[in-house]
Ligand SMILES: Nc1ncnc2c1ncn2[C@@H]1O[C@H](COP(=O)(O)OP(=O)(O)OP(=O)(O)O)[C@@H](O)[C@H]1O
């Protein structure tokens with residue numbers, strides 16, 4: 326598998342989230358994802374970017390386009406925030422420690438092909454998602 | 459010697475060949491050379507500044523001349539104390555104020571940051587030219603020029619930063635204007651409102667949308683409000699939550715909301731996210747939503763002419 330392109334985008338403010346969505350959409354369109362799949366991965370990126378900002382206290386997203394065997398986009402969100410104590414619980418629909426619907430993480434998992442999450446309490450959170458063509 | 463320097467700030471001291479030589483401070487030297495030929499200095503500077511090649515949007519000459527004259531006057535005032543010092547020192551209050559005005563007006567006129575800085579830097583040439591004539595000792599001259607360069611460079615940076623502030627203020631204002639522009643509540647029919655949502659529904663904007671819709675419901679006594687999201691590129695959980703809150707608030711005020719313009723890709727995404735819109739009336743198009751709204755308000759539209767069979 327080869328990485329065709331890679332860029333890192335800061336996630337430290339609301340306008341950053343708008344920019345994240347735009348870049349993900351552009352990249353997804355570039356590798357030829359269908360409109361539905363573009364919308365799915367952009368929405369997933371929006372969810373994770375917002376979590377990174379609100380719960381992670383800000384962080385960054387690495388945006389990669391992949392080739393081999395299929396084309397795809399891989400997004401890696403990382404922050405040095407408080408971490409997630411119970412990942413299973415956080416993934417459960419309706420669970421929120423904030424004022425959201427609690428659907429972001431679970432929904433994201435359903436919107437992408439691959440979903441990996443690493444989190445250490447007191448150290449931060451890293452979530453990697455991939456959507457293949 | 460340190461004590462001497464502290465009590466006599468007007469003079470700088472240097473040791474040369476074992477002798478203590480008292481020289482005029484750089485500030486005083488500058489004050490002197492500027493006083494000697496203010497008019498020709500100004501003319502030389504304005505001519506130089508006018509020729510700056512970056513200046514795509516050159517200020518009109520009278521304005522440039524005035525800005526140069528004011529700069530020169532403030533600069534002379536600054537060196538009056540004899541101390542060049544740092545740009546943040548109190549003797550430069552005037553000049554900083556002036557630069558703030560110049561940067562701001564130039565930013566509004568469309569000057570670039572480079573042009574603003576170049577304007578400040580162009581002051582060096584005529585000044586150094588005169589310092590060279592006034593000071594024969596190369597070491598002293600070098601230190602005078604260094605001191606002045608440091609000062610003028612930080613004024614250049616200062617002016618650039620102010621330019622940036624002004625540009626950012628312009629962008630913020632435009633964003634706010636767009637915020638208001640993009641949330642028109644339309645009175646579509648008797649008792650029916652429509653709100654075509656376009657673009658990013660971030661929190662700030664959604665707040666404005668929600669308030670203007672609720673205000674319009676009261677004002678017009680409307681019973682149905684159509685929220686059309688055809689122009690919203692992404693519906694994530696936050697956007698959905700805002701929509702749900704708006705619908706609930708409208709309901710509390712006695713109005714029913716219909717959400718229209720849910721495109722196929724948005725519908726699929728909403729389903730995957732697990733957002734429950736079942737309690738909300740939705741229609742694929744604004745046209746369908748309008749037909750339903752007419753029905754709900756007991757109205758109908760028909761053609762005057764009898765249909766041709
Ligand atoms: N990067 C993160 N750092 C720390 N905690 C997180 C992070 N991301 C998610 N969480 C925790 O997981 C919970 C669930 O996240 P999820 O995105 O599913 O819901 P939400 O953000 O609360 O609401 P919604 O996304 O529906 O608006 C959050 O409430 C938060 O406690």
Ligand SMILES: [Mg+2]
Nearest residue numbers: 376425429430
């Ligand atoms: Mg979330």
